[in-house]
Amino acid sequence: MDTIQTSDNLLIRIDEGLWQLVGRTYPDRALMSARMDADLIEYSAAFAQARLLPPEGKLAVDDIVEVVVGWSRADAAWHLGLLLATQRAQERGGRWCELGRWLDRQADWYGEQAREAG
Numbered sequence: 001m002d003t004i005q006t007s008d009n010l011l012i013r014i015d016e017g018l019w020q021l022v023g024r025t026y027p028d029r030a031l032m033s034a035r036m037d038a039d040l041i042e043y044s045a046a047f048a049q050a051r052l053l054p055p056e057g058k059l060a061v062d063d064i065v066e067v068v069v070g071w072s073r074a075d076a077a078w079h080l081g082l083l084l085a086t087q088r089a090q091e092r093g094g095r096w097c098e099l100g101r102w103l104d105r106q107a108d109w110y111g112e113q114a115r116e117a118g
Helices: 045-050 086-092 111-117
Strands: 001-007 009-014 018-025 028-034 038-045 057-059 064-072 077-082 096-103
Touching: 001 111, 009 064, 009 096, 018 077, 028 045, 064 096, 064 111, 077 111, 096 111
Parallel strands: none
Antiparallel strands: 001 009, 009 018, 018 028, 028 038, 038 057, 064 077, 077 096
């Protein structure tokens, strides 16, 4: 299992067919998880509240347009997130749902980690 640390106290765990976002404080509890063979992602109540997602803890793959990794000059950080479909975006007030970030003043230090996490 590969583990990637983010700048915001989160860990991304990648294993064959499984992607999980966990907190460093409680690494045994997934905040969000996605399985290759599933048609949805599952997440905790805390994650739902923080990301303004439906409280039932599930988001259909059809609600996700794409997974995006990119560097932002505005805050000098790499970002990993989901770009949500129009209807889901309207319900929560925005299309961008951040999963992790890596502060990187030079835009070259954490780029590979961000791409691997995505």
